[in-house]
Amino acid sequence: MELLLALAIGVLVFCGVYLILRARTFAVALGLTLFSYAINIFLFSMGRLKTGQPAVLADAASYTDPVPQALVLTAIVIGFAMTAFVLVLALRAYVMLGSDHVDGSESKAAREEA
Amino acid sequence: MMHLLVVPFVLPLLLGAVLGWISDERIALQRLLCLAGSACLLLVALALLQQSASGVVSVYSLGNWQAPFGIVLVLDRLSSLLVLVTAVLALLVNCYAAGGDDQLGRNFHALFQFQLAGINGAFLTGDLFNLFVCFEILLIASYALLLHGQTTHRLHSALHYVILNLVGSVLFLLGAGLFYGVAGTLNMADLARFVAQAQGDQLILLQVAGWALLLVFGLKAAFLPLHFWLPRAYASAAAPVAALFAIMTKVGLYAILRMSSLLFAPDTEAGASMGLELLFVLGLLTMLLGALGAFAAGTLHAMLAYLVLVSVGMLLAAFTLMTEQALSVGLYYLLHSTLVIAGMFLLADLIARQRGKLRTILRSGRQIQNPNVLGALFFAGAIAVAGLPPFSGFLGKLGLLQAVSGASAWLLWPVVLLSGLVVILALSRAGSLLFWHASGSVEQATQSGRTGYVAAGLLLSSALLLVVFADPVLEFCLAAAQQLLQPQLYMQQLQGGW
Numbered sequence: 092m093e094l095l096l097a098l099a100i101g102v103l104v105f106c107g108v109y110l111i112l113r114a115r116t117f118a119v120a121l122g123l124t125l126f127s128y129a130i131n132i133f134l135f136s137m138g139r140l141k142t143g144q145p146a147v148l149a150d151a152a153s154y155t156d157p158v159p160q161a162l163v164l165t166a167i168v169i170g171f172a173m174t175a176f177v178l179v180l181a182l183r184a185y186v187m188l189g190s191d192h193v194d195g196s197e198s199k200a201a202r203e204e205a
Numbered sequence: 206m207m208h209l210l211v212v213p214f215v216l217p218l219l220l221g222a223v224l225g226w227i228s229d230e231r232i233a234l235q236r237l238l239c240l241a242g243s244a245c246l247l248l249v250a251l252a253l254l255q256q257s258a259s260g261v262v263s264v265y266s267l268g269n270w271q272a273p274f275g276i277v278l279v280l281d282r283l284s285s286l287l288v289l290v291t292a293v294l295a296l297l298v299n300c301y302a303a304g305g306d307d308q309l310g311r312n313f314h315a316l317f318q319f320q321l322a323g324i325n326g327a328f329l330t331g332d333l334f335n336l337f338v339c340f341e342i343l344l345i346a347s348y349a350l351l352l353h354g355q356t357t358h359r360l361h362s363a364l365h366y367v368i369l370n371l372v373g374s375v376l377f378l379l380g381a382g383l384f385y386g387v388a389g390t391l392n393m394a395d396l397a398r399f400v401a402q403a404q405g406d407q408l409i410l411l412q413v414a415g416w417a418l419l420l421v422f423g424l425k426a427a428f429l430p431l432h433f434w435l436p437r438a439y440a441s442a443a444a445p446v447a448a449l450f451a452i453m454t455k456v457g458l459y460a461i462l463r464m465s466s467l468l469f470a471p472d473t474e475a476g477a478s479m480g481l482e483l484l485f486v487l488g489l490l491t492m493l494l495g496a497l498g499a500f501a502a503g504t505l506h507a508m509l510a511y512l513v514l515v516s517v518g519m520l521l522a523a524f525t526l527m528t529e530q531a532l533s534v535g536l537y538y539l540l541h542s543t544l545v546i547a548g549m550f551l552l553a554d555l556i557a558r559q560r561g562k563l564r565t566i567l568r569s570g571r572q573i574q575n576p577n578v579l580g581a582l583f584f585a586g587a588i589a590v591a592g593l594p595p596f597s598g599f600l601g602k603l604g605l606l607q608a609v610s611g612a613s614a615w616l617l618w619p620v621v622l623l624s625g626l627v628v629i630l631a632l633s634r635a636g637s638l639l640f641w642h643a644s645g646s647v648e649q650a651t652q653s654g655r656t657g658y659v660a661a662g663l664l665l666s667s668a669l670l671l672v673v674f675a676d677p678v679l680e681f682c683l684a685a686a687q688q689l690l691q692p693q694l695y696m697q698q699l700q701g702g703w
Binding site for chain 1: 334338341345348352357360361363364365367368371372374375378379381382383385386391
């Protein structure tokens with residue numbers, strides 16, 4: 092299970108970073124989302140992977156660590172708000188600047204190509 | 206009085222929530238509440254400064270959960286000093302904004318208070334994850350403030366700022382997660398205890414986590430390879446926002462200072478192999494780059510944004526030296542640079558209003574309406590920023606030059622002096638273009654109220670006040686530096702919990 096999780100995080104980070112480096116705001120927003128998913132899973136796994144264990148309750152010999160779960164929950168809420176903000180900002184920029192390029196306008200080379 | 210410690214965080218947060226409910230048509234009420242809140246904050250900050258001056262590290266456990274299990278707020282000399290600067294800056298910037306800039310966009314006052322809550326929280330918290338939350342609060346408020354009074358230019362720079370900081374937030378989580386995974390705690394004092402005993406693989410993992418956090422703090426502080434967002438964002442922000450942002454880079458620097466003194470102190474095993482010396486060199490390079498950028502800037506706003514970089518570089522160099530004297534001078538210079546640069550941003554706006562379409566573009570234009578007052582203020586501010594006597598910038602620079610010795614002195618002296626020279630040239634060029642190369646009739650000016658002049662003047666006068674009261678201020682800074690270099694004082698808070 093550790094290998095699978097590590098691979099999943101790796102693939103998510105790879106896709107996220109690739110998309111963040113794109114020039115279109117929508118791709119960048121998607122990339123940010125994927126990146127933060129990857130880190131959320133990573134954060135979750137920092138409490139060590141366990142299956143079928145109870146939460147912290149009396150008399151349990153072994154239990155799952157509740158702190159990373161609380162952290163992930165906070166991170167998800169904040170990440171959600173931030174993603175919403177980026178999307179609104181990107182839309183606004185597209186409407187006002189007339190382009191969805193992250194620099195606000197196409198570079199000369201790209202325009203000539205088109 | 207036990208609950209006083211939580212006030213700088215909770216008061217702006219509640220006030221911000223209340224202000225959000227008041228419609229923007231009742232701007233007078235909003236201004237009154239916001240000013241009253243900032244004034245209260247200043248009083249509380251003064252009381253906290255008094256409390257910390259005795260050298261006791263006070264701890265406030267939220268919900269009365271003992272550290273390291275609950276979240277704590279910690280007040281030592283350093284954090285009380287920074288909360289006080291924030292409060293002074295907030296009150297004066299607020300006065301300026303009440304002159305009319307708060308009506309350029311919606312909800313200025315509510316966002317302003319949220320930003321203050323985030324900044325104060327970041328200075329006071331003793332918990333790594335709580336630091337993340339405070340960073341997010343101050344960031345999301347700053348995103349919206351940066352867009353205040355939307356222009357296409359602002360939108361464009363805001364997009365870069367937001368995306369970069371979101372990547373930064375993700376990296377922060379990565380670092381905090383690694384710390385928790387290895388140490389099993391997020392309380393900073395508890396972490397420090399753990400890091401001091403860590404060995405082998407654990408140590409390497411902790412250092413990786415430390416560097417991830419350094420990267421994030423570096424992005425906020427904007428030193429050399431991470432500075433790209435700053436000049437554009439600061440130069441395009443509305444004047445009161447840019448002035449408030451003068452404290453934002455200091456939040457990053459504070460976090461670096463806290464981490465490098467508490468977790469990775471140079472005399473411990475973890476700190477010695479961390480490679481923090483690199484930051485010293487980066488600080489120097491940032492100074493040079495900032496000075497060159499200021500010289501090449503096409504508008505006064507851009508020039509001021511690069512001057513922020515110069516001060517960041519200087520502070521980073523001072524903080525990474527990790528000696529008592531360098532730290533104390535660094536803190537003194539931090540006070541000076543925050544207040545004076547904020548004053549200059551407000552002043553630049555006052556000048557821009559009198560130059561018609563030219564705004565602050567550095568080209569000779571028509572005569573401005575009151576060149577004497579603005580010119581005198583600009584002259585004084587420029588001398589203070591460039592670090593010439595008789596103002597506080599000079600004392601700070603001189604102190605730093607005296608505080609270094611050996612190889613770092615060979616690096617620091619030429620860089621500080623050279624960048625100082627370039628900054629003087631840049632500012633004198635700007636000053637002569639704005640005030641002396643003016644010709645023809647007086648330019649039509651948009652009216653700016655008297656409060657604007659008072660706020661900008663008061664902020665700039667801090668350069669003089671910091672010299673007049675240099676002795677007690679430097680003494681406090683020295684005491685703060687001494688406290689910072691003894692992390693065991695900070696770690697005493699745990700004793701109650703164990």
